[in-house]
Amino acid sequence: MLQNNPELKSKIDQLWNKFWSGGISNPLTAIEQITYLLFMKRLDELDQKKQADADWTGDKYVSKFSGSWIPPEYRKQEDAEKYAIAKQTLRWSEFKRMQAEDMLQHVQNKVFPFLKDMNGTESNFTHHMKNAVFIIPKPALLVEAVKTIDEIFEIMERDSQEKGQAFQDIQGDVYEMLLSEIASAGKNGQFRTPRHIIKLMAELVRPQLGHRIVDPACGSGGFLLGAYQYVVTQLARRNGAKDLTADEDGFLRTSVAAGLTENTQKILTNTLHGYDIDSTMVRLGLMNLMMHGINEPQIDYKDTLSKSFTEESEYDIVMANPPFTGSIDKGDINENLTLGTTKTELLFVENIYRLLKKGGTACVIVPQGVLFGSGMAFKTLRQMLIERCDLKAVITLPSGVFKPYAGVSTAILLFTKVWNPKEKFSQPATESVWFYEMVADGYSLDDKRNKQDGYGDLQDIIAKYHARNPATDTDRTQKCFCVPRADITAENYDLSLSRYKQDVFEEIEYEAPSVILDKLLKAEIGDTADADLAAIHSGIVRELLELREMIG
Template identity: 45%
Template structure:
């Protein structure tokens, strides 16, 4: 959790971009990302030089022959006059970093620096310096970027918007990713799910004495001191994979992962529905919030899917099933329509989730979770590939720790989430047969009998309490008594003020 000063500075940064003529949140985030990367590049270069001196090893500075490109050599009072230098020299230099065939070079090829004035550049540099990024630990550096990305809540369009961090973390805590597993998000957006997976693994392998807890109960400072060198290499180089079709989102996701310490992220720009089918059986874990209400040309996906539909929310479910290894797990957000839709495609995808997977849980979320940019009701499906379903655990989530209106005001940031995680993990140890409760089991056979309907309202029982009212004659008598009392008081008031009324005539 960021302290108020850091949050205030980030809010100022947004305001400067808005008033400086960059009002599109995606464009602003992209430009802010470039500036943050420029600063981080020098900080990391300095750290590597110092490490090399301590270890008596060799290291060639990234800025060798280009010392004037270092952040510290222009990003101060001189920034106002440095726009031409940054735009025409430093930014092209950044685009050429890394191996010629690297993902970074590939996706930065078409990047442009569009900060329009030296004044805006100067203001942005001043605020970024005030964030003291170099002095922050890796968790806080990542949190700074997460908070900047939170502005995307105003940019949701065409079913594409960012999953709130506390919802992502809930899904990760349910899925319980392990070191050695290969994880994927085939519609990764800003790579938020991949970051949450990494943080979970780091926390699981950090000694308790290192972990810090703030006043809100948020945990940080995950050193992962229990990971071996081999495990670190696996985590950084062969654990986190993502695909995204939007080129701007690709750049943002790369920056997000790099701000969280992933130097060689595996992010691919592609349409997962048409280009990922060759990766069947590759991943142990999938977490995703794929686009809602999208459609695709059926000619593009001929022979790739068993269900016949152009609806992307259904196609992504089958894709995730295909991408998983046997025993692989998936937690995915779907619109409510997926749970009860009556078309053949809706029924067939639910049938696959039930009969070819162990559908572990259906968590119904309130409609305000994705406000202000979407009011659609959603649910989380959690399933394991390769085992038939015997019972499905349902949970009726009514609060997520924020108000469910457009303002999404902070309440406690948790709502039902801790209860969901605890009860899910102990679902086989407790009696969840009461269907009037928040959570309960439903047998697979009953769900099949109901056309594979997975909406919680189909099975939840409402408990009606009998209310006894007074007999009508007593109610009438009490009403007469109350009316008489009112008349008496009105008459008393009239008498008390009668003299005042007379004097005003």
């Protein structure tokens, strides 16, 4: 994590301070502007790398910066060609050498419009970038930001070479740090999910190429990126990749799938879907995935709980960390959601169930209150998970996992859809539920979240989940165990681990008080026979003698 790279963290802090002093004090506005610059820089670097690879292998590659570009507003004019701009001048490596005033004008009027338009007028990216604005107001701020971003990329590249960490993962650290600076982080329960928790969840659901995957509250696209990287890694391993090394959390991951065939890349792009109700986060998510090699991400602006969202039984996998708190306008709740509540943490889980195909699997983070809440909607949701789904696992997380955003206690629910909402079923789908109490995630559970030795419980969870056996995992004094459906039904569908875990009390035998007192006296006066003489010199000994006489 970025916290363990003080040099990189210092540069990010410098970047924030430059934007603050330069007049952009809203953190969300600042991160959007910084992301545009990061995107320009990464776009140039990726293009140059692909060109160099093509030159080396003899393959054909058409640079994004070859030829000329005509701004959309001039394209229908007869003399449109006279407005053509050489794409080469729109590269980061070209405009960064300009004088301050010229650079600001060039980026505002040419580079940024090209960025918004580069995927074509029909592109999802172009559609969501339509209202995006480049608002860096001062030439000096742009120059300083460009210089600092160059320095950040130099550090990232050096760390990638020296430490063997994938460049994209370090880039993910930069995003994580940027997101953590948003003052509104945690507003309406929107907490950024740590990357190692996303990787854990991907290992639990094991997405495969061709699976339709969705996050109905995707934010900056972390879960979609996690699923993508898991699939890419599995493909690389099947193709004989042997140079993969475990990261600091024990996960094997490779980065951008440079070796994927065009067809495989197309399948991946078309099967990853995300939705969010914040247009800024949609843009950030689109650029995040594009910088990781997904050229045309399927992220859209939608409220997935509203009446306007009609998708149902569409996806093989749902991975999500939906908003925890707050409520939705009762009049706008999709009529297919039947829980009779306005609590978003409950509605999202029901909606995720509806989004799954029969046989599809969801891995969702929820506040622990969902596991034991006594309200009718809480109980109905848990009953639905037990009866209409195969609720495979409940993994409780320590409360510090989401610090510094919040200390909320959370859990991971892992379930497979067996019965559709209105379908009659002969018997409940869940036979037993596997519980695991995560105590450590490999990081300190305070606001600093420093890396600790080892992987915490991460790798243990993966190994034990995939090897779980309801017939043998019955010892409820252990960290993980299986609970039969009948026991859960008897407890009014309560899914809190503490309801089923049995505490172990160790019986301790203590010596008789007189024996303890004799040992204390011996420690004070040694082996002397004249205890009375010793007592004269020691008030402690005198009091010990009196106490021994009292107890006999």
